[in-house]
Amino acid sequence: MTGRTDPGTVTKAPRVDCHAHVFDASMPxxxxxxxxxxxxxxxxxLLAQLDENGVELAVLSGLSISGAYNDYMIRALRQHRRMRGTVIVDAPSSLYELERMQEDGIVGIRLQLARCDELPDFESFDYRVLLRRVRDLDWHVQLAIEGSRLxxxxxxxxxxxxxxxxxxxxHPDPADPLGCPGxxxxxxxxxxxLCWIKMSGGFRLAGTAAWRDDPDGDLEMLAKTVAASLVEKVGTDRLLWGxxxxxxxxxxxxxxxxVLASYYGWLPDPVKRAEVCDTAIKLYFS
Structure with missing residues (x-):
């Protein structure tokens, strides 16, 4: 499942959607x-959307709106083994809880720090314990934060x-996306x-409040610019798509x-898209 894709068998659709959500309207x-x-x-x-578009697998992201209420997503993972997930947890979280989550298909924790007034103290004992447990489980930290604080x-x-x-x-600075510190x-x-970059949510790059402040703004330009630079400077073995x-x-x-059409515009070479798929399979499903 982790081997490199034969260019002669490359298909248009990505095999893995590395960033999706599931929820219901009554979740806290x-x-x-x-x-x-x-x-x-x-x-x-979600699975209907995947099947309609020829996508095989998906990674569910912890839903920032509901914080550490991961129950709905975990139940979905238990039922559908085509999916993996990341959870939002409180530090330090017990080893037993995290190991049970791993059995259910969890492969990492999500730090949803965008729009947060105060950042965690990663030097605190609780966070040092949490990050050590993440490392020992061979999980990853999925990081969402504004580029200025990255x-x-x-x-x-x-x-x-x-x-x-x-x-x-x-989330690079919209005013200088390729030259900013983030x-x-x-x-x-x-x-x-130790780091991968996810080409996802390109429509969000105008800023975390743009969906409200400029709902009709350009959804393509920034992502296309940043994606081209990432493909050149990072390479497909460190890029993911969601x-x-x-x-x-x-x-x-x-x-x-x-959003699939946007991705094809960011990365028009089908061989490189297949390589990105291989990267996702290795990180999330191997």
């Missing part, structure tokens, strides 16, 4: 949730020895051998077909 939401969907997008809905957080995480997957292109920090992190279905905040503007 955190008091500071940035939005609360009033609809359901369950595992059957350098310091990446430095702390990599110092702990954990693997890191940076969400949504690292983008440079990602490139350094990749050189450490749809971010069901596109919370942008449901009226996007579809699974449209």
């Amino acid at each position: 939401a955190r008091p500071n949730a940035w939005t609360v969907p009033d609809y359901e997008f369950n595992a059957a809905d 350098p310091g957080v990446l430095e702390n995480l990599l110092a702990s020895g954990v693997k890191v997957v940076v969400d949504h292109f690292g 983008f440079a920090a990602m490139l350094r992190a990749v050189d450490s051998g 749809s971010d279905a069901p596109f919370v905040g942008y449901e009226d503007r996007l579809s699974y077909q449209s």
Whole structure:
């Protein structure tokens, strides 16, 4: 399952969607949730989208809106072995709890730090214990944070020895996406051998509040620019792709077909797309 793809058998659709969500409309939401969907997008809905578009596997991301309430996602993973997931947990979390989650298909924790007024103290005992447990389980930390705050957080995480997957292109500065400190920090992190970058949520790169402040803004330009640079400077063995279905905040503007089309525009070479798929299989499903 982890071998390199024969260029002669390359297909158009990616094998793995590395970033999707499932939820129902009655799930508990955190008091500071940035939005609360009033609809359901369950595992059957997601799998139908995958099947319709020729995508084989999916990785579910912990839902920031519901914090450490991972129950709904874990039940979906137990039922559908085509999927893996990352959870949002409180530090330090017990070894027994994390090991049971691993049996259910969890492969990492998600640090959803975007829009957070205060960042965790990664030098605290609780976080040092959590990160050590993540490392010992051979999991990864899925990191979502604004690019301006990315350098310091990446430095702390990599110092702990954990693997890191940076969400949504690292949210580089829209004013200078390729020259900002966050983008440079990602490139350094990749050189450490412990970091991957996820080409997902390209429609979110205008900023974490753009879905509300500029709902009709350009959804393509920034992602296409950043993706081209990443392919050149990082290479396919450290890149992943995710749809971010069901596109919370942008449901009226996007579809699974449209985000796939965007990805094909970012990475038009089908052989390179196949290599990105191989990277995802190795990281999440090997």
